[in-house]
Amino acid sequence: MATIKPIEGRSVHQIQSGQVIVDLNSVVKELVENSLDAGATSIEVRFKNNGLDAIEVQDNGSGISPDDYDTIALKHYTSKLATYDDLTSLQTFGFRGEALSSLCALSKLHIVTARASDGPKGTKLDFEQSGKLKGTSVVAAKQGTTVVVETLFHNLPVRRKELEKTVKREYNKVLQLLNAYACISVGVKFSVSNQVPKGKKTVAFATNSNPNTKENIANVFGTKTLVGLTPLDLRFEMDPSNRPGATQSARNWSTQEDAGSREVRIVGHMSRPVVGEGRQTSDRQMFFVNARPCSLPQVAKAFNEVYKSYNYTQSAFIFADIKLDTNAYDVNVSPDKREILLHDQTALLESLQDKLVELFEGQNQSVPSAPLL
Numbered sequence: 001m002a003t004i005k006p007i008e009g010r011s012v013h014q015i016q017s018g019q020v021i022v023d024l025n026s027v028v029k030e031l032v033e034n035s036l037d038a039g040a041t042s043i044e045v046r047f048k049n050n051g052l053d054a055i056e057v058q059d060n061g062s063g064i065s066p067d068d069y070d071t072i073a074l075k076h077y078t079s080k081l082a083t084y085d086d087l088t089s090l091q092t093f094g095f096r097g098e099a100l101s102s103l104c105a106l107s108k109l110h111i112v113t114a115r116a117s118d119g120p121k122g123t124k125l126d127f128e129q130s131g132k133l134k135g136t137s138v139v140a141a142k143q144g145t146t147v148v149v150e151t152l153f154h155n156l157p158v159r160r161k162e163l164e165k166t167v168k169r170e171y172n173k174v175l176q177l178l179n180a181y182a183c184i185s186v187g188v189k190f191s192v193s194n195q196v197p198k199g200k201k202t203v204a205f206a207t208n209s210n211p212n213t214k215e216n217i218a219n220v221f222g223t224k225t226l227v228g229l230t231p232l233d234l235r236f237e238m239d240p241s242n243r244p245g246a247t248q249s250a251r252n253w254s255t256q257e258d259a260g261s262r263e264v265r266i267v268g269h270m271s272r273p274v275v276g277e278g279r280q281t282s283d284r285q286m287f288f289v290n291a292r293p294c295s296l297p298q299v300a301k302a303f304n305e306v307y308k309s310y311n312y313t314q315s316a317f318i319f320a321d322i323k324l325d326t327n328a329y330d331v332n333v334s335p336d337k338r339e340i341l342l343h344d345q346t347a348l349l350e351s352l353q354d355k356l357v358e359l360f361e362g363q364n365q366s367v368p369s370a371p372l373l
């Protein structure tokens with residue numbers, strides 16, 4: 001008798017969903033990214049009991065068309081990508097059509113949505129665990145979409161227990177991630193709150209619809225954070241093929257006819273390496289590629305190395321958005337999309353360090369810091 005058999009469909013869905021949604025962080029990240037992709041200018045994130053009971057993300061974005069209700073939470077249904085090739089010119093956060101489908105498999109999820117043309121009426125959508133639409137009802141709603149995720153991991157007892165144990169730490173990690181989205185999203189008003197059982201609702205932080213990232217940073221971390229920050233605007237060109245030790249992938253990439261521009265621009269804000277000025281901790285270091293928050297440990301290391309060579313007693317506040325051609329990196333690396341593969345990281349890091357040294361050398365270290373707002 002054959003012992004190799006396919007896994008039953010429902011179990012496959014549950015297994016794969018567990019890789020997309022690994023923790024509280026991935027839930028919030030996926031929902032906030034969906035709101036940003038929907039063109040929202042106001043995003044409210046509400047936690048109930050640090051997220052253990054519920055996570056709600058409300059936006060004022062486009063809303064969802066009734067034609068899409070049936071498929072919105074089905075696996076690999078997306079409005080953002082049609083073929084693999086589209087990945088190289090991706091302008092949205094989402095592209096795999098997996099988040100809502102995975103959340104249906106791992107939590108109790110419902111959506112309330114209304115488009116501008118729907119008036120003060122919205123539609124509540126309920127889903128089955130498979131992501132199939134279970135039913136709809138008419139409710140009062142403003143334009144936009146609210147996604148409510150209740151009792152995350154209710155059907156994965158081991159993960160649920162783990163989450164119950166670690167939820168406070170998880171919640172703090174989520175706040176850090178939300179800080180990054182709120183700082184980078186110019187013109188988007190963020191508000192994040194938490195309601196603990198029998199306690200008061202507390203606002204973790206809020207931003208206004210600021211016209212620039214500096215004001216976002218001031219809203220999130222306080223105006224004092226701006227003391228000693230210098231604007232970053234580094235520009236250079238990567239030439240991966242000429243570097244000794246360039247990887248084969250870099251060489252291939254550089255010879256592709258459609259490789260696009262190799263221009264790099266890094267914009268943001270960073271502590272000036274003046275001893276005694278500001279006092280930042282390393283959890284205030286945020287990196288982005290084309291405004292997508294991501295973890296770039298090698299880039300962080302490169303920044304910190306240069307900073308430490310001027311000031312080894314403190315650690316820097318760093319907020320850096322690396323603007324690259326969409327051909328120059330791959331976001332489809334990890335299920336949670338936090339990792340990004342930069343096609344020629346070595347060349348980028350070398351030029352980055354040269355430019356940073358140039359910036360710090362060029363600054364008169366004794367000039368007063370940038371004025372506050």
Ligand code: ADP
Pocket residue numbers: 030034035038059061062063064072073077078079080093094095096097098099100101145
């Ligand atoms: P992806 O973001 O990769 O497309 P998701 O499962 O996160 O996959 O979302 C599926 C689809 O649902 C999206 O492509 C989008 O069309 C729609 N959608 C999800 N969230 C929202 C939202 N907040 N506002 C409007 N549309 C949304």
Ligand code: MG
Pocket residue numbers: 030033034093094095097099
């Ligand atoms: Mg998405």
